[in-house]
Amino acid sequence: MRDADVNVNTNANVAIVGYGLARFNRDEASKYSLYELALQSVVDMFSNMEYDARSLKDGIDALITSTTDSSTYTASILADMLGIRARIVNRVESMCSSGADALIAAYSYIASGLSNLALVVGFDSSNSGMLLDWDVARGDMRHPAHWAALYAKKHMQEFGTSREHLAMVAVKNRRSALTNEKAYFYDKGAVDVDDVLRSKPVVEPLRLYDCSIACNGAASILLASADIAKSVCREPVWIKGIGSSSIGASINSIDLTTMHVTVDAARQAYKMGNVRPEMVDVAQVHDSFTILEILAYEDLGFVEKGKGGYAVEGRISIPAVNTDGGVLGRGHSSGATGIAQVVEVTRQLMHKAGSRQIKDCRIGLVHNMAAAGTHASVILLVRG
Amino acid sequence: MRDADVNVNTNANVAIVGYGLARFNRDEASKYSLYELALQSVVDMFSNMEYDARSLKDGIDALITSTTDSSTYTASILADMLGIRARIVNRVESMCSSGADALIAAYSYIASGLSNLALVVGFDSSNSGMLLDWDVARGDMRHPAHWAALYAKKHMQEFGTSREHLAMVAVKNRRSALTNEKAYFYDKGAVDVDDVLRSKPVVEPLRLYDCSIACNGAASILLASADIAKSVCREPVWIKGIGSSSIGASINSIDLTTMHVTVDAARQAYKMGNVRPEMVDVAQVHDSFTILEILAYEDLGFVEKGKGGYAVEGRISIPAVNTDGGVLGRGHSSGATGIAQVVEVTRQLMHKAGSRQIKDCRIGLVHNMAAAGTHASVILLVRG
CATH class of the missing domain: 3.40.47.10 (Thiolase/Chalcone synthase)
Structure with missing residues (x-):
């Protein structure tokens, strides 16, 4: 705290x-x-x-x-x-x-x-959740990995974020999943950066281990x-702040370095809860792809835009993120994912998170997102 | 009024x-x-x-x-x-x-x-909405007409409700639909009691014209x-009362003369709105089958249990019901039906219902039901 x-x-x-x-x-x-x-x-x-x-x-x-x-x-x-x-x-x-x-x-x-x-x-x-139900205005990028790859490439070009930064997100969340007996990857061992970088290519620059698995x-x-x-x-645990936002895919993708819905939803939630980003102790963010966790650090205000990679390296202090393995470690089950995120933040704030308990945590955040960043909700939870 | x-x-x-x-x-x-x-x-x-x-x-x-x-x-x-x-x-x-x-x-x-x-x-x-997504506890009556027929038979046995009573509901609602240019039956002519009684048998005692049509x-x-x-x-138009209720199909069907969810939802809505049934001027009730409108008269408190048939005959005064044709006249479009019901009551209470305007109406009711009477919601609307 x-x-x-x-x-x-x-x-x-x-x-x-x-x-x-x-x-x-x-x-x-x-x-x-x-x-x-x-x-x-x-x-x-x-x-x-x-x-x-x-x-x-x-x-x-x-x-x-x-x-x-x-x-x-x-x-x-x-x-x-x-x-x-x-x-x-x-x-x-x-x-x-x-x-x-x-x-x-x-x-x-x-x-x-x-x-x-x-x-x-x-x-x-x-x-x-494997295919997006696009309307005609949204083109033909039906696989989530397509748009996630666009954001990853742009972030790498713009801010020097590296393949290793992405890989380190997967490594961290797979490691956290080893403490969560309900996670898909609980009993499937740790991975290191080399494992991620050598995993099967999906859409450049994303590899298999950069992508969450549908469960x-x-x-x-x-x-x-x-x-x-x-x-x-x-x-x-009290629901203190709520934010939610939606945007068309075509407008959203004008700037590929920011999830506008996350920025907007977070702003609403922080305002309602009278909370500042630096007050958050523990967060579950929507890491269905590694790049999305890095974007979430920035768009939730934990670090400046472009510094997400530094946070992954530990060069900037941020809240404890995806302590139960996140979407990458727990597995992605569309309708269950957001609830599972709330479950983990609640356990942390009730101080019932066992071996992965974040000491003295008091303020938690949940960030749940959908379909190419066209909708996001942010919820702030506070220990009573 | x-x-x-x-x-x-x-x-x-x-x-x-x-x-x-x-x-x-x-x-x-x-x-x-x-x-x-x-x-x-x-x-x-x-x-x-x-x-x-x-x-x-x-x-x-x-x-x-x-x-x-x-x-x-x-x-x-x-x-x-x-x-x-x-x-x-x-x-x-x-x-x-x-x-x-x-x-x-x-x-x-x-x-x-x-x-x-x-x-x-x-x-x-x-x-x-043509087939019910039953869980294993609910048996094999997959077609809505099956359970509606059970209720119709029981009501006829218990209270002397007749085939003609059922038919008169269809005749009334098809006639009202002739005033509603958005209704499926708007341009398809009126029917009389004989037409209903001679229409194709579906499940005894229900005939084709006793059943709403999916649209x-x-x-x-x-x-x-x-x-x-x-x-x-x-x-x-103000939302004044809200009620909602759910019940298992097996419990609900212990008594086949009452939709328990309607009684329960109506009780909540009347209480919240400080409204009594006799104060309602206009109502849209869930008449996906003719028998359901008769049950609704009773379960919403417009008439005593068993007297629904009398109300159809006009021997008991009740609010104006299904003024736009109801589900039988408008056609049933699952997710749209409840909203269309609200649309009609709103028009009536705004005094914008044209040729079918109920004079001086002030209090309206919407009754929307699902899946063999296992869930119902009742909403009370009041002119400001």
Whole structure:
């Protein structure tokens, strides 16, 4: 914690009181259906809480699913499977940002008085999110690696960011994943910079290990109003700032060194939370490609534009980023990714992150992005 | 208007300030894509408003889509097409209730302070919503007509509701559709009770004309915070009450004469709005099958349980119901249906419903339901 003096108002009215994960996997013939994975993450959530699960379950009045899967009515079906008679029951979808946006929806239901206790369940299969559903205005770059490579090349040209800088992001996040038993790469060993640089070329300058891997996965969080948060959780984590932004792909790509939606969403969240970037202790950023973590350092204000590579080298101090392995280490499961990011920041802020606990952390940030940087959401979480 | 004395608090903080529709159609090779239909409904909305569309468009900070279509990222793509840089951008989906639930989401974004001006666009194709995405607990009744027929039979046995009662609902709503140039049945003529009774048998006792027809369609509404509603709309319509409920199919079907979710959602909405059923002037109820309109009369409290048939006969006075043709006359387009219902009630309450205007109406109700009565939302709207 680097800013103990600054007083952050923690009287926000919505808190996170529970979190859970299913193991991210790529089993070709998965043992588990998407619904089973979703239920596993809910069971994990209840088992992580001190409060009686049955009483808690009866109090849940909103159930929001986050998935890009083509199944419909997932929230009602999941509510039925869990025996939850919620009022607000629906799915939120915005491609790879579905998770953060589902949390923002749940926040709004509580803040507007329509809900007191909202369960948000993100889940997706390894088949989803591989191709972008472009409209005609956006051209033919259907594979996410195409546009990520454009940003990587431009950043290298403009700021001297190197292939090694990119590789070091993968190395760091794969190493962090070794501490996270729910991550896809948990049991698949570490990689070094040479491994990344020698991995299969995908789109110049990106190699295979620069790219996240699509997974089956699920993650759950429980949100509560101020009235009940303290009674069901010893150390609730408060939602302090929210930002969200969208932009057309054609406008966004005029400048290939900045994710404008990240800058805009972060500005909103910092303002709402009365938080400055240097106050953030721990962050989960959207590293579906290595270059995106470097851009996130800059666009979230952790370092100046162009200095992201220095931060990777450790020459500039930044918050602890992607402590659970991030998208690169955990695996990417579109609708589950944003929720899994919230899960990790929540664990850190509750001081329940085990061997990867960031000492005394108090302020956390989640950065979830979609489809060629055309949409991003930023959420600031604060230990109560 | 039947209750002029009762004082309804109209200091609600979220209003509807705009509405628009695309023509509901079933063109096999439609001239228009779903996005084009969606855009048509937005253009219609702007053309219905007094306020300058370009200035208004720049102020839109949330864009929510409502669709069961398998396309992803529809809200961001639509925002890009419209040139709207919204903050909150996502899709809400809960099968046939997606529309009302998307409105409730938009309400929450505004009520919680995250949005000031929210555009909600519902659209769907005639291919969607035909089969229910049952989970294993729900058995094999995949076609909506199966469960609707169960309810119809039981209501006939229990309360003496007749085939003619059912048919009269279809006759009424098809007649109303003749006044609505956006309805599928606008230009397809009236039917009489004999036509309905002689139409093709579907599932005993339901005939073809007892069933709604799946359509391509789109509908849009614009919601505003209290601060700006009055400045962009002369007669905003206020969202006064909201209710929503879900239940498992197995529990719901213990009693086949009541839609428990409707009773529950209505109770919440009436309580929040301080409105009694007899105060409602105009209502759009979820008549995807004729029996469902009769059940809605009862479960919304317009008549006693079992007396729905009497109301159809005109022996009991009830609000004006499905004035634009309802689902039976307009056609059913899953994600668009709930929004189209809101459009009609809004038009009525703004006193802009033309030849079908209900005189002096002040309080309106929307009832949107999904998947065998396992989820319903009720919204109360009040003229300012």
